Amino acid sequence: MSRSLQKILCVEDDADIRTIAKLALEAVGGIDVELAASGEDALRLAGEVHPDLLLLDVMMPGMDGPATLRALHAMPETAELPAIFLTARTQAGEVAALRALGAVGVITKPFDPMTLADQIRDIWETLDA
Numbered sequence: 001m002s003r004s005l006q007k008i009l010c011v012e013d014d015a016d017i018r019t020i021a022k023l024a025l026e027a028v029g030g031i032d033v034e035l036a037a038s039g040e041d042a043l044r045l046a047g048e049v050h051p052d053l054l055l056l057d058v059m060m061p062g063m064d065g066p067a068t069l070r071a072l073h074a075m076p077e078t079a080e081l082p083a084i085f086l087t088a089r090t091q092a093g094e095v096a097a098l099r100a101l102g103a104v105g106v107i108t109k110p111f112d113p114m115t116l117a118d119q120i121r122d123i124w125e126t127l128d129a
Contacts, residue, residue: 002022003029003052004119004122005052005053005057005124006020006031006032006052007031007032007033007034007047007049007050007051007053008031008032008033008034008035008051008052008053008054008055008120009034009035009036009042009046009051009053009054009055010022010025010033010034010035010036010055011036011038011039011041011042011047011054011055011056011057011060011068012035012036012037012057012060012063012086013035013038013057013060013061014057014058016046017057017086017109018035018037020113021033021038021053021055021086021111021113021116022035024111024113024114024116024117025116025117025120028088028113028114029032029115029116029117029118029120029121030117031120034049034051037072038060038062038063039060039062039063039064039065039067039068040059040062040063041071042054042056042068042086043063043068043071043072043075045075046072046075046078046081047075047077047078049116051081052081052082053081053083053084053120053124054069054072054081054082054083054084055083055086055120056068056069056083056084056085056086057085057086057087058085058087058089058098059087061103065085065087066097066098066101069083069102069103070101071100073102082104082124083102083103083104084103084104084106084107084120084123085098085103085105085106085107086106086107086109086111087106087107087108087109088108088109088110090106090108093120094112102108102128102129103116105119105120105123105126106122107119
């Protein structure tokens with residue numbers, strides 16, 4: 001992408017995974033990370049923090065990742081935000097369904113904290129291609 005990836009909004013209901021993702025992306029990747037514990041939190045935060053990218057857990061109680069993405073893409077200020085899903089469910093049909101919702105990438109859980117930032121940047125760089 002022509003501009004660099006500066007800020008990610010990570011939406012994940014598991015506190016441990018949120019902490020690991022934030023540490024991995026900030027300490028290893030040098031990317032600012034804002035955290036949301038639920039889809040509802042993400043809807044409140046997205047307009048305030050102005051992320052470049054969404055990192056969404058698929059399975060969350062209440063509003064799941066796909067519902068969160070649909071709601072964010074329905075809001076004018078976040079309609080164009082690219083999204084990457086984090087999920088343990090990576091069968092071809094499930095990945096295809098996430099891409100059909102507008103996901104630019106899918107990263108498998110458990111992810112490697114040391115390579116997470118590189119995986120995200122690799123996807124980010126394809127957005128211009």
